[in-house]
Amino acid sequence: MIVLKMIDRKSIRRGLLQIHLYGGLAACWYLLIYGISSLSFNHPWLLPGGTEDKTTWERPVNVSDISDNLKLAEATRDELGLIGWPLPWAMRRDEQNVLHFEHSRPGKKYWIQVNPAEKIARVEEQSAGLKSVVNALHGLSEGIPNSGYMKIWTIYTEFTTWFTLFAIISGIYLWAGRARDKKIALWVFSGSVAVSLGFMGYVYWIG
Amino acid sequence: MHTVIRTIHLYCALILATFVSMYFATGYVLTRPGWFGDRDPITTTRTEPLGEEARRFQPDDPAFLGWLKNRFEIGGRAGAVRKQQDGGWKVDFHRPGYTTSLTIPSDFANVNITESQLGWRKTWIGFHRLHGYHGGWLYVVWAFIYDLASLSMIVFAITGVVLWYQLSKNKIPGLIVLGIGFVYTLSTVLYLMYLP
Numbered sequence: 563m564i565v566l567k568m569i570d571r572k573s574i575r576r577g578l579l580q581i582h583l584y585g586g587l588a589a590c591w592y593l594l595i596y597g598i599s600s601l602s603f604n605h606p607w608l609l610p611g612g613t614e615d616k617t618t619w620e621r622p623v624n625v626s627d628i629s630d631n632l633k634l635a636e637a638t639r640d641e642l643g644l645i646g647w648p649l650p651w652a653m654r655r656d657e658q659n660v661l662h663f664e665h666s667r668p669g670k671k672y673w674i675q676v677n678p679a680e681k682i683a684r685v686e687e688q689s690a691g692l693k694s695v696v697n698a699l700h701g702l703s704e705g706i707p708n709s710g711y712m713k714i715w716t717i718y719t720e721f722t723t724w725f726t727l728f729a730i731i732s733g734i735y736l737w738a739g740r741a742r743d744k745k746i747a748l749w750v751f752s753g754s755v756a757v758s759l760g761f762m763g764y765v766y767w768i769g
Numbered sequence: 770m771h772t773v774i775r776t777i778h779l780y781c782a783l784i785l786a787t788f789v790s791m792y793f794a795t796g797y798v799l800t801r802p803g804w805f806g807d808r809d810p811i812t813t814t815r816t817e818p819l820g821e822e823a824r825r826f827q828p829d830d831p832a833f834l835g836w837l838k839n840r841f842e843i844g845g846r847a848g849a850v851r852k853q854q855d856g857g858w859k860v861d862f863h864r865p866g867y868t869t870s871l872t873i874p875s876d877f878a879n880v881n882i883t884e885s886q887l888g889w890r891k892t893w894i895g896f897h898r899l900h901g902y903h904g905g906w907l908y909v910v911w912a913f914i915y916d917l918a919s920l921s922m923i924v925f926a927i928t929g930v931v932l933w934y935q936l937s938k939n940k941i942p943g944l945i946v947l948g949i950g951f952v953y954t955l956s957t958v959l960y961l962m963y964l965p
Contacts, residue, residue, distance in 0.1 A: 583933045587946040590926040591954040597922030600792075604900045604915055645964070669961035695961045703800040715957055719800075721794055729925075730786050737779055751783040758787035758914075762896065765911060767865035769844025 575736065582732045585725045592722040599700035602693060609693035612671070620684040627678035631655065635663045638676045638683050645709040646670075666690075667706060668698030771935045778928040781921045788918045795897035798890055807888035810868075814883045817841060824877055828858040838862070841882060843869050847906030865895030 602608045623641035628634040635648035638661075646667025653663040659679065665672035673686040703719045706712045734751070738744060779930035782789075798805050814870055815870070826833035829850040837843060837860075845864035861868055872881040902912045930947065937943055 583929075583936070584946055586925075586929045587933060587943050588950055590930055590947070591950040593922045593926040597919050597926070600919035600922065601916065604902075604912055604919065657834065667961070669964070689962075692958075692962065693960055698961070699957070700924055701796050701800055710955075713961060714953070718953075719895065723797060727790065727793055730782060731792060733779070733782050734786070747779065750780065752785065754784045757788050758791075761911075761914070762791065764898075765864060765899075765907060766866050766892070769867065769907070 573767075578732045579736060582736065586729060589722045589725045589729075592718055593726070595696060595699050596701075598724075599696045602697055603700075609696055610691050611693045612689040612691035616686050616688045618684070618686050620682055622681055623676060624682045625678055626677060627659070631661055631663070634661050634676065634678065635665070635674070638674060639665060640708065641682060642674075642685065643708075644672065645706050645712075646672075647707060648674075669695045690737055708738060713749075771932070774928050774931050774935070778925065778932060781924050781928075785918050785921045789912055789921060792897060792918060795893040798893045799897055805890050807890035809888050810885035810891075812883060812885045814881065816879050816881050818879050819873070819877050825826060828852075828860075828873065835861065837880070838869060841871075841880070843871075843882070845869060846908055863895070866892035 590700055594622055598609070621642060623638055625634060625637045625641055628637060631653040632648060632650050635653060639646070644665060644667070646665055649664045649666055653661065655661055658677070660675050660677045662673070662675050665674055669749065671688045671690050674683055676683040701719060701723075702712070703716050705716050737747065823833070823836070826836065833845075834847040834850070838847075843862050845862035845867060848861045848863065850858055850860045853872075858873045858875075859870065861870050863869075866887050868887065868917045870883045870885075871880075872883075899908070900912055900915050902909050933943055934940065
């Protein structure tokens, strides 16, 4: 009975280690993105932003004269085959009923003018740089409008989030099974939990 | 060498487990606004005289903001001081769970203080978004721990791959998993950088 229990425990440990190892290999690239983007939020100079260079182009668009600015902007985006979001706070119509709006997505910025009467869109685009891409990938869980490809990243986000929590717990369990590491590491862990929670509490209640 | 790498991997996890777990839990709440309900802020308002001492400051002087914090026992970090259309000034102090808005008229006679205690969801988001080396020693220490937690993600990833490489006899399955992840992540970055 005891032998069977030892075998079971060994199988559990082996299984957990395999999941920890291979899940970690799958998640490691996202963890690098998390780490680099988090550092970038705290140190905005870390990653290169975009350049000042702009490219201008125009294209016919088959859009109706929609009175709602956001709906017209979205229809224009779809006709142009762009991904991303028109910005509602950066829209205006001029006297000729031309809609001017800004459009945004990770990696690029656009300034678009669409004339529903002439059915022409004029687009100025500018690179937003590696910083905007890496920062946007941090925890991206809702995808980007018009991009089926980015739906895969949302799955990767979900997997990495849950796997990391699993990895912390399984890692501590796997470590705890090795007696010679236990004592010092237990003190370190207990101390860090107490200090971390205490510090968070201090920020919340005292600030 | 294996023992050194394993020790680094282990102690990074032990020291930063609480903070890393906090960031993943609060990040989950942040990215799912529809899933988690929240209550309206609980707001209290008071008006206090500023006194002659306040007139020696300029409104956007950091020393003035520090004076306001101590004088009226306000917690949190000051945002930018904004001039109002009526000539007065407004500044918000933020910390996870609380926002305090101060409105000062142009004659510096008094200050209107509105304190809002936020619900649990906005409090969690406040913890997640707290960064930057400014606002006093408390927030500098927080920013430092934030940097350690960020670096730990990179350390976990690299040391974890090294440990797998040292532990595995058959490296082919792991190399396939690693390769797929690398190609996919790189292609996603390039897709967003260069897609027309």
